[in-house]
């Protein structure tokens with residue numbers, strides 16, 4: 001009987017663990033598999049361009065800080081962008097996300113910004129550690 005109860009607890013702990021993992025996966029990077037290959041492989045014309053990074057930082061303050069926080073550290077359910085997901089994301093993948101958004105999850109599309117500005121935002125995102 002005691003063993004039986006322990007088994008139940010172990011099972012319950014496993015289920016809770018799994019649900020937590022699924023929830024974490026849903027919050028970070030759930031959009032990555034949706035990026036088409038042709039977008040993924042695009043390169044940023046402003047890569048390592050310090051001027052573009054500065055402009056991107058300003059654009060971030062204007063358009064993104066209200067949700068992601070002034071230093072991109074995240075707010076509530078809005079993710080911290082100093083993350084492994086963003087560090088590992090390819091510039092083309094970030095450009096795709098900014099263009100399309102992830103509307104169902106609350107991330108708007110930024111297709112109304114000129115593409116150049118989206119690349120500048122990508123340059124800035126790539127400086128976050």
Ligand code: HEC
Pocket residue numbers: 026027028029030031060063064065066067068077078079080081083085086094097098102105106107108110121125
């Ligand atoms: C209205 C609030 C809001 C604004 C404004 C906003 N975002 Fe987001 N953003 C979100 C939410 C919510 C998510 C999480 C979506 C999800 O669960 O996949 C997100 C996700 C992201 C991600 C992916 C993070 C990850 O770990 O998968 C990036 C990158 C990002 N936003 C960048 C930006 C940039 C750059 C801007 C400004 C141009 C911006 N966001 C403006 C709400 C916002």
